[in-house]
Amino acid sequence: MNALKNDIIYWIWYSNISGISQAVKLKLLDNVESPKEIFKTAGKCLAANNVSKSIISRISAFASVEMIERYIPVLEKYEDMGITTYFDYDYPQLLCQIKNPPLVLYYRGEISVLQNRCIAVVGTRSATEKGKYHARSFAREIAAQGYTVVGGLSAGIETAAHIGAMSTGATCAVLASGIDVVYPSENKELYNKICENGVVISEHMPGARTGKYAIPLRNRIISGLCESVLLIEAPEKSGSLTIINHAVDQNRDVYVLDDKSTSYEFSGNRMLIQDGAAAVTNPYDIINNTGYTAYDSVRNSYAMSAAENVSYDTEKAHKKDYPDLSDDESSVLKLIRSGINQFDEIAMNSDLDVSSVGYALTMLEFKGIIKQKFGKVYEET
Numbered sequence: 001m002n003a004l005k006n007d008i009i010y011w012i013w014y015s016n017i018s019g020i021s022q023a024v025k026l027k028l029l030d031n032v033e034s035p036k037e038i039f040k041t042a043g044k045c046l047a048a049n050n051v052s053k054s055i056i057s058r059i060s061a062f063a064s065v066e067m068i069e070r071y072i073p074v075l076e077k078y079e080d081m082g083i084t085t086y087f088d089y090d091y092p093q094l095l096c097q098i099k100n101p102p103l104v105l106y107y108r109g110e111i112s113v114l115q116n117r118c119i120a121v122v123g124t125r126s127a128t129e130k131g132k133y134h135a136r137s138f139a140r141e142i143a144a145q146g147y148t149v150v151g152g153l154s155a156g157i158e159t160a161a162h163i164g165a166m167s168t169g170a171t172c173a174v175l176a177s178g179i180d181v182v183y184p185s186e187n188k189e190l191y192n193k194i195c196e197n198g199v200v201i202s203e204h205m206p207g208a209r210t211g212k213y214a215i216p217l218r219n220r221i222i223s224g225l226c227e228s229v230l231l232i233e234a235p236e237k238s239g240s241l242t243i244i245n246h247a248v249d250q251n252r253d254v255y256v257l258d259d260k261s262t263s264y265e266f267s268g269n270r271m272l273i274q275d276g277a278a279a280v281t282n283p284y285d286i287i288n289n290t291g292y293t294a295y296d297s298v299r300n301s302y303a304m305s306a307a308e309n310v311s312y313d314t315e316k317a318h319k320k321d322y323p324d325l326s327d328d329e330s331s332v333l334k335l336i337r338s339g340i341n342q343f344d345e346i347a348m349n350s351d352l353d354v355s356s357v358g359y360a361l362t363m364l365e366f367k368g369i370i371k372q373k374f375g376k377v378y379e380e381t
Contacts (some may be wrong), residue, residue, distance in 0.1 A: 010036040010286070011085045015103040016205065017062045020055060023100045026086065028055075039063050039085050053277065068289050071136050078206055081256050082107045092346060094118070098250050100226040102203035106179040109199035111146045113170040120150040120189030120287065121165075122243050123157025123232040129274055130156055134257055136164030137290045138230060141283040143169030150174065150225050152218060153191065157240070162194060171198040174216035178208035182205070190218055204241055216242050223247040228286060230255045231277075234268035244277075253289075255280045256309065281359050322369060332360040333380070336370060341378050 002277035014025060032038055037260045038045060043059030050252045071281045075081075084091045086103050086220035087301045092114040095101045105111075121139050123131060139149045139161040142340045149165035153173040165171035173194050177183050181190045194200050203221065204214070219242045223229050229247040231254070234240045247254050258279035280286055325333065332346060340349050347357045361378060364370045 007034060007036045007172045007231055008073070008083055008085070009068055009071060010034065010039050011104050012038060012075070012083075012205070014140060015069050015203075016071075017059060019058050021100055022103055022203070025053070025103060026101065034124040068088070073118035074206055077181065080108060081206065082111060084111060089344070089347065089358075090115075094227065095221065095224045098220060100220065101224070102114055102221065105201050105203060106206065107201040108179055109195040109197075110170075111199050111201070113198050114172060114201075114225060116146060116148040116170065117227060118150050118172065120222050120226040120229040120243065120247075121158070121161035121232060122151060122222065122229065122240050123161075124234045124238045124240055124265070124268075125154050125156040125158075127156035127160065128263075130259070131265065132160040132260075134259070135232045138232065138257075138283045139164035140168050142209040142287065143167075143171065145169075145283075145287055148172055149288075152176065152215075152222055153183070153187055153194075153200075154240075155187070156236075159187060160189060160274070161232070162190060166193060166197045171199045173198075174218055174221050174225070175202040175204070176214035177210045178202060178204045178206040180206045181209060182372050183210050184242050215239065219243040220246045223250055223252055226252060228255060228334050230257070230280070230286060231269060231272065233259070233266055235264055236271055237266045238268050241272075244272065250338075254278065255286050257281070278340075322367075325369075326360070326363070328356055329364055332357060333364060333369065336378050336380060343378070346378075 004348055015022070017025070028038070028046055028051060029035070032045055042063040043056040047057055056308065064209060069085075084105050084107070086096070087100060088205060090111050091105065119142055121135055121142070123135060127135070133159045137355070142148050143165035146169065148169070149161055149171045151161050151171070151173060153159070153162065153175060153182075154373075162173060164169045171194055177180070179200060182188045190198060203217075204211060223243050223246040229243060229252055231240070242255055254272070254277045255275045256269050256279055259266045260280055261267060322333070330349060331352065335349055337345050340346055343357070343361070346361070347354050352360070361370070365372060368381060371381050372378055
């Protein structure tokens with residue numbers, strides 16, 4: 001791996017600055033070219049944007065060549081590892097919507113499976129045989145319909161769900177450690193199979209171990225990747241319920257297996273159902289309720305819905321004349337004016353390739369004609 005390719009090393013440096021949330025780091029990029037500019041100026045380029053001195057000081061403390069160089073040998077060690085950043089085309093679309101999205105994702109396998117509709121299948125590590133049976137059955141049928149099943153490679157329910165999904169389709173494991181650190185260790189063989197039949201992702205540098213707060217942080221990614229989260233089995237105090245909490249905060253659909261059991265192992269299920277979560281008894285309770293075709297990708301669906309709902313206003317489209325625009329820039333600006341203003345929607349509805357769309361957007365921003373908002377959404381200034 002060329003660690004300096006596309007300035008990826010600066011993204012990694014920036015994402016690893018401690019003491020600043022990922023959401024704040026993302027906001028700081030609004031008025032600069034890239035993390036490379038922040039590094040080269042030791043954060044001083046942010047001063048004109050009313051960024052606090054404490055944040056600039058924090059960045060400056062990390063802006064050393066030695067800090068950059070420490071990452072290069074680590075990255076070059078893993079030639080089979082992919083890296084995607086928040087602004088890359090293959091970055092999972094739904095993660096852009098969460099409050100604290102990872103700026104960088106490391107992955108092994110085929111990250112394109114995350115362009116499919118994703119459903120998380122989660123539950124307790126101390127699963128009963130009944131719970132594991134349900135997890136395999138639900139995941140197997142969900143994956144067979146073209147969805148990617150997402151979990152955390154945890155023991156119990158999630159292990160069973162990954163196995164069930166791979167028997168008919170794709171799965172994604174989100175790690176709370178570095179991409180090369182398998183936890184629990186007994187899932188090493190499963191990890192290898194997921195790399196071959198789906199994707200394993202992590203927001204942490206290779207070599208990072210699972211820390212105290214890593215699992216709750218990972219759980220926001222599990223739910224963030226998905227439009228729906230299914231709880232198979234959990235007692236009331238199960239840590240897996242934090243995924244449900246994240247799902248609710250992220251406005252994801254929550255489904256809970258109604259096992260009709262009175263046992264302690266399913267007490268979390270009963271609690272959530274009593275609180276209003278959607279109870280399901282078979283996979284088609286979820287599949288038939290989604291309102292979309294399973295094999296339609298997230299990007300395709302967003303692009304189609306945007307195109308179908310466009311009310312094109314010719315007068316509005318010509319409200320300003322920019323005679324110095326290239327053909328590509330004019331084409332992209334026309335789409336933005338018509339209501340297609342999210343990066344992936346623009347790419348899907350344009351006759352241009354992705355790199356040309358990205359360059360046209362960059363030039364339009366540079367010329368002050370458009371501005372970028374959160375979630376790769378563009379609007380005319």
